[in-house]
Amino acid sequence: MFVGFDYGSANCAIGIMEDSEVRLLPLSATSNYLTSTLYALDRELIAEAVYQQMPQHQKADYAKLRGAQLSRAKHARRELDLDSGEQAVFVGEQAVKAYLEMPEEGFYVRSPKSFLGASGLRLDQVALFEDIVTMMMLHVKQLAESNTGLKQQGIITHAVIGRPVNFQGIGGEDSNLQAEAILRLAAQRAGFIDVDFLFEPLAAGMDFEATLTEDKVVLVVDVGGGTTDCSVVRMGPSHIHLNERSQDFLGHSGQRIGGNDLDIALSMKAFMIHLGLGCHMVNGLPVPSKPFWNAVAVNDISAQRDFVSLSSKKMIEELIKDAESPELLQRLLKVQHDQLGYRIVRSAEQAKIALSESESVVTKLDYICPSLDAEVTRQLFSDAIELPSAKIEVLMKQALSAADVDADIIYVTGGTARSPAIYDKIAGLHPQTPIVVGDHFGSVTAGLTRWAQKVFKENT
Secondary structure, eight states: OEEEEEEOSSEEEEEEEETTEEEEOOSSSSOSOEESEEEESSTHHHHHHHHHHSOGGGHHHHHHHTHHHHHHHHHHHHHHTOOTTSOOEEETHHHHHHHHHSTTTSEEEEOGGGGTTOTTOOHHHHHHHHHHHHHHHHHHHHHHHTSHHHHTTOOOOEEEEEEOSOSSSSSHHHHHHHHHHHHHHHHHHTTOSEEEEEEHHHHHHHHHHTTOSSOEEEEEEEEOSSOEEEEEEEESTTTTTOSOOGGGEEEEEEESOSHHHHHHHHIIIIIGGGGTTTOBBTTSOBOOSHHHHHHHOTTOHHHHHHHTSHHHHHHHHHHHHHBSSHHHHHHHHHHHHHTOHHHHHHHHHHHHHHTTTOSEEEEEOTTTSTTOEEEEEHHHHHHHTHHHHHHHHHHHHHHHHHHTSOOSEEEEESGGGGSHHHHHHHHHHSTTSOEEEOOTTTHHHHHHHHHHHHHHHHTO
16 A cells, blocks of 8 residues: 655544545544654663564564664663563653653653754764654554544555655755655664655645646745745646646755744744843853753754763852852753653743643643743744744745746645744745645645545556
C-alpha cells in the first residue's frame, strides 16, 4: 500500500487514497495526528525499544550495530528496577504525559525533526536521532496498520515522506543529505520497502491544486512547527495530471524557522521576566540573559546540554547571591534543577494557540512557583515574534524573486499559520493578492498521499 507520511515537527500523519479521495488514518481514538514527541526513562532504552519492534529480518544486523547500547539498556533496566516487558519508551501524547509526570528523571525530545541536519553532530548523536526517528515511525506505522479499515487492504509498504526545502538554516545541501539519510534509514528499519521524498510546500500545493478550475501561479507558504517553506508553482487543470512537474516548480525557499521558534521567543518575552530576566545585580549590571535562553532553547542541543550542566547550576547559584531580586532567580534554579524548559515552551505553545481565539490569556506557571500566573496578549506575542516573522517575510520574497513572476494566489498552510500575527504578516506583504487558507494540518499529508500514487505506481 502506498501512503503519504507527514513526519512533521509538530505532528505526524499518514494518508491513503480511497475512491480518488484522501483519507487520513486515525492515530489515536480521537485524532488523525500524533504529537511529534518521545520520552524514555533512559536514553539507552530507545535502542532496546527499536530492536524489540523492528522487523525480524533486520534484528541481527541492528544488534551488531547497537550492541553497546543494548547492553547498557539492560543495565538501565536493572538500575530503574523495570521488568523486562515494562514499557520504558513513550511516543506522542503518552510521551508528553510521562514527561509532565517525571520531567527531571527521563529523556524527553520535542520535535526531533528540528534536529535533523544539524551541523557538528557526533556519530553517537546521529545514531541516537536515527533511533528516535525509527521509534516514532514504527509507532505511527503500527497505529496506521491497526486501523480496522486498513487491515483488509494489506500492510503499508511504500511512503512518500515530506521534507522541508532546507532542514537547517546553515549547512546547505550537506545538512539536507544528512537529514534525508536519517529519515530513509529510519523508514527502512520501521518496515517500509521503499520511500521517496517531496518538498512539503509542494505537497500542500498539490492538494490545493485539486480544487482549481483554471491555471494559476501560486505562492505556497507552509509555516510549520520547525520550518517555513515557500514555493512558487504553476497549478491547475493543465498541470495536475502531469507525472513530471519539475518545470512547474518555479522558485523555492526555506529555513528552520517555525512554531518552535515562536514558542521559544514567546517564552523569553512573556515568562522569563518572572524568573529574573531584566533584573540587575547589586553592582548595577544586568543579569546575563544566556541561562534564560538556554533554558527554553529546546531545539538547540548545545544550549540544552549547557543548561542542565553542573556549571550552569553553579552559575545561577552565584547570580542569586548577588542579585537585587534573588527570589526570582530561585525560580530559574528550580527550572534548571527540575528540567522544566520543555514545560515552559509547552506553556508558550498553549498560549499561542489560545491567542488565535482571544486577545489575551492568563498562563499558569504554578509548576515553577505556587500561584505564579503570566498574562499574554496578542500584542506581546506580536512583539515577541518580530524577528522570526520578519524571516518568514524574507522567505516569501526569496521564492518570488527566484521564480521571477508574480503570484496570482497565496496559499497558506501549516499549523503555525493559524496565528493571527503570522497571517497578518503574510497578508500585509501582498495586500492585493488573494489569500487562500488551507487545512493547517492536513494539506501536506494529502499532497504527499496524492503524489505517492503517482511515483510508486509508475515504478511497479
